[in-house]
Amino acid sequence: MEAGRTMPRISPFLWFDDQAEEAAKYYCSVFKNSKITNVTHYGEAGPGEAGSVMTVAFELDGQEFTALNGGPNFSFTHAISFVISCKSQDEVDYYWDKLAADGEEVQCGWVKDKYGLSWQVVPEGISDVLAGDDGEGSRRAMEAMFKMKKLDINELRRAYAGV
Numbered sequence: 001m002e003a004g005r006t007m008p009r010i011s012p013f014l015w016f017d018d019q020a021e022e023a024a025k026y027y028c029s030v031f032k033n034s035k036i037t038n039v040t041h042y043g044e045a046g047p048g049e050a051g052s053v054m055t056v057a058f059e060l061d062g063q064e065f066t067a068l069n070g071g072p073n074f075s076f077t078h079a080i081s082f083v084i085s086c087k088s089q090d091e092v093d094y095y096w097d098k099l100a101a102d103g104e105e106v107q108c109g110w111v112k113d114k115y116g117l118s119w120q121v122v123p124e125g126i127s128d129v130l131a132g133d134d135g136e137g138s139r140r141a142m143e144a145m146f147k148m149k150k151l152d153i154n155e156l157r158r159a160y161a162g163v
Contacts, residue, residue: 011064012082015074016115020067023115024056030098031060047071081110081118088123089153095121096150109151123153129160137162 016023021039028034038057042048048069056067086092096105099121102114109122129141137160144159145151 009064011066013066013068014076014117015068015070017072017075018052018069019115020056020069021053023117024058024065024067026115027060027065028058030095033061035059037064076112076116076118078106078110078112078118081120083120083122086121086123092121092123092151092153095119100150105149107149108145109148111150122151123156125153126151126156129156132160134160 014020014023024036028036036056036058038055039053040055042050042052042054044050048054048071053069055069058065058067084095086095096111099113099119100111104112106112106118109120110118111121112118130138130145132138132141140162141156141160144156148155
């Protein structure tokens, strides 16, 4: 990269069948300080029906996203996920409950929302127990995590401590 040049801003571009606007509104309702910033519509040239929503630009607490109504050709997989680093167990519970509603609880803090998008809802400090200085404690914490769907940081800390 050239000297004095900053890295360009990176933002996710999400492909939906025909639920881009619905999904953007949903995500803005889940994450505080969020808003839809622009909606574009297909014109006569298509490929979508003229006048129907093509893209929705939105921000989740300052992070820019774009949602596209691109048709049924592609769908989300677990290969791409968004991590929510939560300050407390209450935050973990809040985001987990919101995103799991009409979605799918997976394992180890992963949840697939009702649109098929994968999220990792994790408490801050999880690396302290999963990769801490105590190798045996980390092994116990990892074993405990594999038994969980929604992560419980206190239970992981207890497993790390051996209690």
